[in-house]
Structure formats: C-alpha cells, structure tokens
Amino acid sequence: MSCDDAHCITCGDDGEPERVLAIDEARGLALCQGQDGARESVEIALVAPLTVGDTVLVHAGTALARLTDADVVV
Amino acid sequence: MRYVDEFRDAALGRALAGEILGAVEPGRHVKVMEVCGGHTHSIYKYGVDDLLPENVELVHGPGCPVCVIPMGRVDDGIAIAREPGVILTCFGDMMRVPGSTGTLLEAKAQGADVRMVYSPLDALRIAKANPDREVVFFAIGFETTAPSTALTLKRARAEGVTNFSCFCNHVTIVPPLRALLDSPDLRLDGFIGPGHVCTVVGARPLEFICADYSKPVVVSGFEPVDILQSVLMILRQLADGRSAVENQYRRVVPYEGNLRALEVMAEVFALRPHFEWRGLGFISHSGLKLSDDYAELDAERRFAVPGVRVADPKACQCGEVLKGVIKPFECKVFGSACTPERPIGTCMVSSEGACAAYYNYGRFARERVVV
Numbered sequence: 001m002s003c004d005d006a007h008c009i010t011c012g013d014d015g016e017p018e019r020v021l022a023i024d025e026a027r028g029l030a031l032c033q034g035q036d037g038a039r040e041s042v043e044i045a046l047v048a049p050l051t052v053g054d055t056v057l058v059h060a061g062t063a064l065a066r067l068t069d070a071d072v073v074v
Numbered sequence: 075m076r077y078v079d080e081f082r083d084a085a086l087g088r089a090l091a092g093e094i095l096g097a098v099e100p101g102r103h104v105k106v107m108e109v110c111g112g113h114t115h116s117i118y119k120y121g122v123d124d125l126l127p128e129n130v131e132l133v134h135g136p137g138c139p140v141c142v143i144p145m146g147r148v149d150d151g152i153a154i155a156r157e158p159g160v161i162l163t164c165f166g167d168m169m170r171v172p173g174s175t176g177t178l179l180e181a182k183a184q185g186a187d188v189r190m191v192y193s194p195l196d197a198l199r200i201a202k203a204n205p206d207r208e209v210v211f212f213a214i215g216f217e218t219t220a221p222s223t224a225l226t227l228k229r230a231r232a233e234g235v236t237n238f239s240c241f242c243n244h245v246t247i248v249p250p251l252r253a254l255l256d257s258p259d260l261r262l263d264g265f266i267g268p269g270h271v272c273t274v275v276g277a278r279p280l281e282f283i284c285a286d287y288s289k290p291v292v293v294s295g296f297e298p299v300d301i302l303q304s305v306l307m308i309l310r311q312l313a314d315g316r317s318a319v320e321n322q323y324r325r326v327v328p329y330e331g332n333l334r335a336l337e338v339m340a341e342v343f344a345l346r347p348h349f350e351w352r353g354l355g356f357i358s359h360s361g362l363k364l365s366d367d368y369a370e371l372d373a374e375r376r377f378a379v380p381g382v383r384v385a386d387p388k389a390c391q392c393g394e395v396l397k398g399v400i401k402p403f404e405c406k407v408f409g410s411a412c413t414p415e416r417p418i419g420t421c422m423v424s425s426e427g428a429c430a431a432y433y434n435y436g437r438f439a440r441e442r443v444v445v
Binding site for chain 1 (some may be wrong): 110113167192193195221222223226270271273274284296325335421424425426
C-alpha cells in the first residue's frame with residue numbers, strides 16, 4: 001500500500017484486496033496483508049465477522065467489502 | 075493475484091475491442107463519461123482509449139477527490155496547520171494541492187507540522203501518541219472514504235481521545251452528476267459508474283440517471299478489461315434503446331451497497347446545504363459536515379477557519395476539464411505552466427486527475443497521432 005508521488009491510492013478511490021492474517025475482535029481490527037506483502041491494521045466494523053484467510057477490499061485503512069468469490073486469491 | 079491477471083489480459087482486451095467495434099452504431103459519435111478518477115488513471119495507463127473506435131469517446135468526470143477541492147478549503151487547512159500546537163494530517167496527494175498562498179507541503183517547509191497518513195486511523199494513532207498536541211485530520215474523498223473517517227471519529231469518541239478532530243471535506247457523487255447532466259455544455263450518452271463508491275452506496279443511487287435522463291449506466295471495475303466490458307455494455311444498451319443501471323463489477327459491488335457503512339455515515343455526518351466544487355461552483359447538498367452529535371470533534375468549530383472563497387487562477391481550466399467540456403491538452407497552460415511537478419490546477423496534482431493522467435501517459439499517444 002503506497003502513497004508515493006506516483007499514485008495516492010487513497011485519493012484515487014482505489015480499493016486493494018488484502019488477506020486477513022489475524023483478528024483482534026475486542027478492538028475491531030484485523031492485521032491484513034496486501035498484494036505487495038505489506039501489512040497493516042484494518043478497521044473491520046463494516047464487514048465483521050471475518051475469519052483468518054478471508055479476503056477483504058481495503059480503502060483508507062477500512063475494509064469495505066468481504067470478497068467472497070473463491071477465485072479471488074491474494 | 076487471480077482476478078487481476080485475467081482483467082489485464084491482452085487477448086481478452088483485443089477481443090472486447092472487436093466486439094465494441096461491432097456494437098457501435100456507424101456514423102454515431104458516442105460520448106461516455108467515466109465518473110471516477112481511478113478509471114481515468116487506468117484508461118491512460120493501459121491505453122484503453124487506443125482500443126476504441128474513433129466515434130467512441132471517453133470523457134473524464136469529476137470523480138477525483140483531490141481535483142474537486144476548492145482553493146479556499148486548502149487555505150482553511152493551511153490556516154489550521156499554522157495554529158500553535160496543531161499537527162495536521164492528510165493523505166499524500168492533498169499535500170500538493172495549491173491554495174491561494176501555497177500548498178500544505180510548503181506550509182510544512184515553513185514550519186507547520188503537516189504529516190502524511192495512509193488512513194484516518196493513522197491520524198488517530200498520532201493523536202494518542204501526542205496527547206499534548208491538537209491533531210486534525212484533513213478529510214477528503216467521496217463515499218468510498220467517508221466511512222473510514224466516520225468509524226475513526228466513533229473510535230476517537232469511544233476511546234476518549236479529546237485532542238483529535240476532523241476538518242471535513244467529504245463530498246457525495248450524485249449531486250455533481252445531476253449538475254453535469256443539467257449542464258447545457260455537455261451531451262453525454264452514458265456513464266461508467268464509480269465502482270468503489272458503489273461498494274459503499276450501492277448501484278441504486280445511480281438509477282436517477284436512467285429514470286430522469288434516459289442514459290445507460292454501468293458500474294465498472296478498474297482493470298482495462300473491466301472498462302472495455304463496461305463500454306461494450308453501454309453500447310449494447312444504446313443499440314437496444316435501453317437505459318438501465320448494470321453492474322459489471324459484481325465481484326465487488328453489491329447492488330444495495332454496504333448498509334453498515336451507510337448507517338455509520340448517517341450517524342456521524344450531516345449534509346451541508348451547499349458545498350463548493352473546484353470548477354463546478356456551489357452544488358446543493360453535495361458536501362458532508364459532522365453531525366451535531368459529533369460537533370465536539372469538528373475542527374471547523376474548534377479552530378478559527380477563514381472560510382474565504384478564492385477564485386481559481388484565470389489561466390486554469392480545471393472546471394471545463396472536470397465537466398468534460400475540454401480535453402486536458404486543450405487547456406491553455408497544460409504541460410507548459412502547469413505540470414505535475416508545479417501544478418496550477420488540481421487536475422494536475424493527483425495521478426487520478428485527468429490532466430496528470432494525460433500528461434503522464436496520454437500525451438505520447440497524442441504526439442503519435444499528430445505525427
């Protein structure tokens with residue numbers, strides 16, 4: 001997830017598929033990993049409940065959708 | 075990653091280009107607006123334009139969150155950043171948007187504490203790590219980003235973080251689309267709908283485009299094959315004489331959107347009576363502010379904000395570009411006085427801005443055509 005000179009993905013309304021690695025239900029956060037291998041804490045209130053291994057669409061640190069299609073693999 | 079490779083497949087793209095050629099009515103010039111800046115970026119990056127017949131024209135819409143911020147709001151953000159003890163946080167592209175006296179990046183160089191964040195949650199973390207400072211999040215974006223801000227404000231309240239506030243510049247997509255459709259400047263035949271905004275609001279809010287204006291809409295993904303497929307779906311609707319909202323991006327967008335996101339936005343935000351858009355002027359009910367219930371987290375109530383309207387530079391034609399009336403290269407200052415390194419207008423700032431996208435990718439194609 002980058003926000004460098006070339007492309008600000010938040011400003012660009014981009015959504016990035018990320019895989020859920022761990023879930024902190026008490027804090028409503030999940031540790032997620034994107035395609036580039038970078039990990040970040042993601043707000044999951046809009047898509048909970050999740051399980052480890054799920055794929056979510058992340059924008060601005062928030063999971064907006066759970067990608068249920070079995071073909072979507074990060 | 076699967077589902078990316080397939081949607082960048084060159085053979086699929088060429089096959090769709092052939093189908094588009096067969097679907098377009100000979101002799102009819104079709105103008106399709108891609109609403110979202112993310113689509114504009116993909117169109118130029120992957121050369122989607124080059125795969126379309128001459129009589130299918132893509133017109134770039136107002137859906138780049140950075141590009142529609144008026145100069146006065148940038149000035150307000152800089153004024154907040156210069157308040158003693160303030161840390162102003164914002165997304166990367168926002169730092170380079172020119173106000174009347176400079177950018178947030180220049181304010182930072184002059185001593186203001188301006189920090190780039192990837193999410194509102196990052197801004198809240200900065201607030202918690204600096205309890206003796208006032209941390210303000212400069213919120214921009216359409217309905218894609220607004221839920222993230224709303225959830226962070228709820229979290230700030232729940233965790234009792236009192237040194238955090240939000241300078242809210244969130245906007246909504248439907249009012250500017252209606253304004254464009256009512257504009258006499260522009261004749262459009264169909265719309266490529268904003269995929270990630272629709273992840274939140276669903277496709278239903280776009281139905282007015284079909285019901286009131288009889289134009290087809292296809293909610294689209296962001297890969298080149300997505301966009302080509304969406305153009306084809308629009309052309310087929312036109313050929314059939316239909317106008318409906320179709321969802322090409324079903325692998326991500328539920329037709330009804332994300333109801334929880336809509337609930338949290340309704341709790342935290344309220345519609346402003348009107349909000350200024352760069353180049354488009356004031357549009358009724360197009361901007362969000364914090365609701366009265368969240369007033370204590372509203373930076374506009376916590377700090378003295380000048381709130382002065384600033385006219386766009388005369389040389390800048392971002393308004394016409396945002397409305398799709400002119401192409402980026404038709405602007406008087408495109409590529410000369412206005413470049414991504416030293417932008418005059420907002421459309422040259424973000425890579426989703428039509429001018430920056432065209433400068434970075436499309437200008438070479440145009441040069442090729444001219445030669």
